Structure formats: C-alpha cells, structure tokens
Amino acid sequence: AQSVTQLDSQVPVFEEAPVELRCNYSSSVSVYLFWYVQYPNQGLQLLLKYLSGSTLVKGINGFEAEFNKSQTSFHLRKPSVHISDTAEYFCAVSVLTGGGNKLTFGTGTQLKVEL
Amino acid sequence: SQTIHQWPATLVQPVGSPLSLECTVEGTSNPNLYWYRQAAGRGLQLLFYSVGIGQISSEVPQNLSASRPQDRQFILSSKKLLLSDSGFYLCAYRKIGGGYYEQYFGPGTRLTVT
Numbered sequence: 001a002q003s004v005t006q007l008d009s010q011v012p013v014f015e016e017a018p019v020e021l022r023c024n025y026s027s028s029v030s031v032y033l034f035w036y037v038q039y040p041n042q043g044l045q046l047l048l049k050y051l052s053g054s055t056l057v058k059g060i061n062g063f064e065a066e067f068n069k070s071q072t073s074f075h076l077r078k079p080s081v082h083i084s085d086t087a088e089y090f091c092a093v094s095v096l097t098g099g100g101n102k103l104t105f106g107t108g109t110q111l112k113v114e115l
Numbered sequence: 116s117q118t119i120h121q122w123p124a125t126l127v128q129p130v131g132s133p134l135s136l137e138c139t140v141e142g143t144s145n146p147n148l149y150w151y152r153q154a155a156g157r158g159l160q161l162l163f164y165s166v167g168i169g170q171i172s173s174e175v176p177q178n179l180s181a182s183r184p185q186d187r188q189f190i191l192s193s194k195k196l197l198l199s200d201s202g203f204y205l206c207a208y209r210k211i212g213g214g215y216y217e218q219y220f221g222p223g224t225r226l227t228v229t
Contacts, residue, residue, distance in 0.1 A: 032216045034217055041203075041223070041225065043121075043205055043221050043222045043223045044159075044205065044220040046217050051214070051216060094216050101216055102161060102164060102174075103149075103159075106158060
C-alpha cells in the first residue's frame with residue numbers, strides 16, 4: 001500500500017517570500033503524484049501533477065514541484081507568495097488498480113501568508 | 116468542459132435521521148466516481164468509489180452506503196446518522212481514457228449531525 005507524509009502541518013511565511021511545502025511518499029510500485037489546494041469551505045483544486053517525463057512540473061498560480069525518485073519526494077515550491085495563496089495544500093499519490101485509480105492523500109499543510 | 120455538482124451545500128441533521136447527498140457530473144461519460152469525507156483538521160478519507168453504474172466499492176466499514184443509479188450520478192446515503200458522521204463530504208470524478216489520472220472535486224457538502 002502507498003502512503004503520503006506531509007511533515008509540516010502549518011507553514012507561516014511573509015508575502016513575497018519563497019516557500020516550500022514538503023511531501024514524501026512510499027510505494028512499492030510506480031506512482032503518479034499530485035498537489036491540490038483547498039480554500040476554506042471549498043472543494044479541492046488541482047495545482048499540478050507528475051505522471052512521467054520531466055521531473056520538474058509547473059502548475060497554476062506560479063507553483064512548481066520536483067519529483068525526486070531516489071528521495072521519494074515531491075516538494076511544492078513558489079518563489080514569491082501572495083496573500084491569496086493562504087490555503088490548505090494536499091499532496092496525493094495515485095496507483096492504478098484493477099478497480100480504477102485511487103488517491104491517497106497526506107494530512108495537509110496549512111500555508112499562512114502574512115503581510 | 117466538465118462540471119461537477121454537489122447538493123446540498125450545507126446540511127444540519129439530528130442523530131438517527133436519514134441522509135442523502137447527491138453528486139452529478141456533466142461533460143464526460145462513464146467517469147470513475149468517488150466519495151470522500153474530510154473531518155475537521157484532518158485529511159481526506161476515501162469512502163466509496165465506482166467504476167460504472169451499479170458498481171460500488173467500499174473502502175471503510177461504516178453506516179454509510181453509496182449508489183450509482185445513472186452514469187453520472189453518485190449518491191451517498193445513511194439510514195441513521197451518527198454524531199461521528201459530521202464532516203465535509205466531497206465527491207470527485209476521474210475521466211476515463213486519454214491518460215487522465217487526476218481527480219476533479221466538487222464544491223462539497225458540510226454535514227453537521229446534532
């Protein structure tokens with residue numbers, strides 16, 4: 001079975017500063033990796049995904065993530081955050097099964113951007 | 116383009132009452148459908164998924180059930196709600212074919228059991 005670990009439950013950062021949200025996963029088979037963002041009382045929105053190919057993937061809102069197979073990590077980065085980036089961020093791993101793919105989520109990281 | 120709807124948006128129900136949450140998807144055929152629950156301050160727990168009409172897989176034992184009466188309709192039900200059923204319920208879909216592995220989420224239903 002696969003699992004996802006987001007070690008940081010909360011990350012405070014000042015506006016215009018860079019940020020990195022960490023995600024590590026474990027799986028015995030190849031995986032697909034995702035980052036989602038959730039604003040209060042809303043559903044999850046896909047930020048970016050890694051399926052194959054280039055290990056650096058770019059997503060919406062200026063976010064990017066790098067897949068590191070040897071370290072089993074998929075950290076999310078943004079060079080300069082904005083107040084509007086305040087939200088909860090979830091890392092997820094997907095494994096194709098005979099019954100359709102399922103996502104396993106981390107417990108989330110609350111990003112709080114301060115002035 | 117595809118759209119996913121959930122209703123109601125919020126619901127307050129007494130313990131022991133029945134529950135019916137509905138999810139519909141537009142713009143894609145034969146999607147995989149999923150129900151998740153998000154408890155306060157916690158991650159997402161997969162409750163049910165479906166790969167076709169009438170095909171439901173349960174991920175955790177509970178007093179909830181799911182049904183898929185039509186290709187793009189997914190319903191979450193309970194005969195008698197428990198306090199522990201409170202949470203934010205999210206429906207999601209995955210498009211079939213074309214190398215789509217990500218899931219797209221609806222706006223969610225906030226359920227409070229009193």
